[in-house]
Amino acid sequence: MIKNKRILLLLLEDYIKNNFKKKLIISLGEGEFMSFLKENICYTNIKIKKINLISKKKIKNNKKTEYLKFKKKLYSDLYIGDANFFGSYFFYKGNNGVITKEKIIYLNSKNRIIIVNGFTNKKFCYLPIEVLPKLINFVVRKLIKLNIDFKIKKKRGNIFFNDNKLNIINIKCFYNKNPYVYEKKILSIKGVVETGMFLIFKNTTFILSGKKKFMVFEK
CATH class of the missing domain: 3.40.50.1360 (Rossmann fold)
Known part of the structure; x- marks a missing residue:
């Protein structure tokens, strides 16, 4: 805050x-x-x-x-x-x-x-990505296969939807990674609409x- x-x-x-x-x-x-x-x-x-x-x-x-x-x-x-x-x-x-x-x-x-x-002096952050609800299970399986830690955003126990009716998954991102390559890798996953990396x-x-x-x- x-x-x-x-x-x-x-x-x-x-x-x-x-x-x-x-x-x-x-x-x-x-x-x-x-x-x-x-x-x-x-x-x-x-x-x-x-x-x-x-x-x-x-x-x-x-x-x-x-x-x-x-x-x-x-x-x-x-x-x-x-x-x-x-x-x-x-x-x-x-x-x-x-x-x-x-x-x-x-x-x-x-x-x-x-x-x-x-x-902050942390070595990593959790990067939010927007995911199509119909493909969230596919994205989750792909993240597991890529050995990427993640947390599905929830609200009151249910999967969270943002204003565009998309789900949010927070993925672990290390600051020393090349942001261009990392974002391209995540966006290549079917069902990922956009990342919170600007x-x-x-x-x-x-x-x-x-x-x-x-x-x-x-x-």
């Missing part, structure tokens, strides 16, 4: 005003801090032209190719999202959210700000939220 939300909001406001001069189309991701931001960013001094709420529209078709038609509609000047971890080449997120749709918005935004919740592009700023301080990194 991110602490000092008000201070982080002021930091965001100051950073945006100093780096962006025109009115913005902002896309807000899903996550712990995003709900707070959606309610409060409109009352700041930032000039906002439009806010895209990622969770507002639901995608009816689970096929990955169907998501591509949303590309033009989801364009924004600035994407703001949060993440569980970031490294030299990637960050990961999406344990509860709509990974595919959020990734499209991330890719189609001119600039990006990522809020990272806390600091490759880092230009014009991406990370704000690390600690207990008593915030750190800003520009990539």
Whole structure:
């Protein structure tokens, strides 16, 4: 849980005003801090032209190719999202959210700000992947065959469904692995729609939220 939300909001406001001069189309991701931001960013001094709420529209078709038609509609000047971890080449997120749709918005935004919740020195993380419900058993068998540790996300004892009616499986991912090769390997499994691994592009700023301080990194 991110602490000092008000201070982080002021930091965001100051950073945006100093780096962006025109009115913005902002896309807000899903996550712990995003709900707070959606309610409060409109009352700041930032000039906002439009806010895209990622969770507002639901995608009816689970096929990955169907998501591509949303590309033009989801364009924004600035994407703001949060993440569980970031490294030299990637960050990961999406344990509860709509990974595919959020990734499209991330890719189609001119600039990006990522809020990272806390600091970590762990050697591995659990990377969320979106899976078609009809093929979840096949994906599970494939993960076992590949000797990949995993946890099927559940809610109140039942298999969890996200807003796109997809299941989430959290797979063990070591930070020293090549993210490009690892993601390609996971996406090659039939039934896997998308992973929560976001490759880092230009014009991406990370704000690390600690207990008593915030750190800003520009990539």
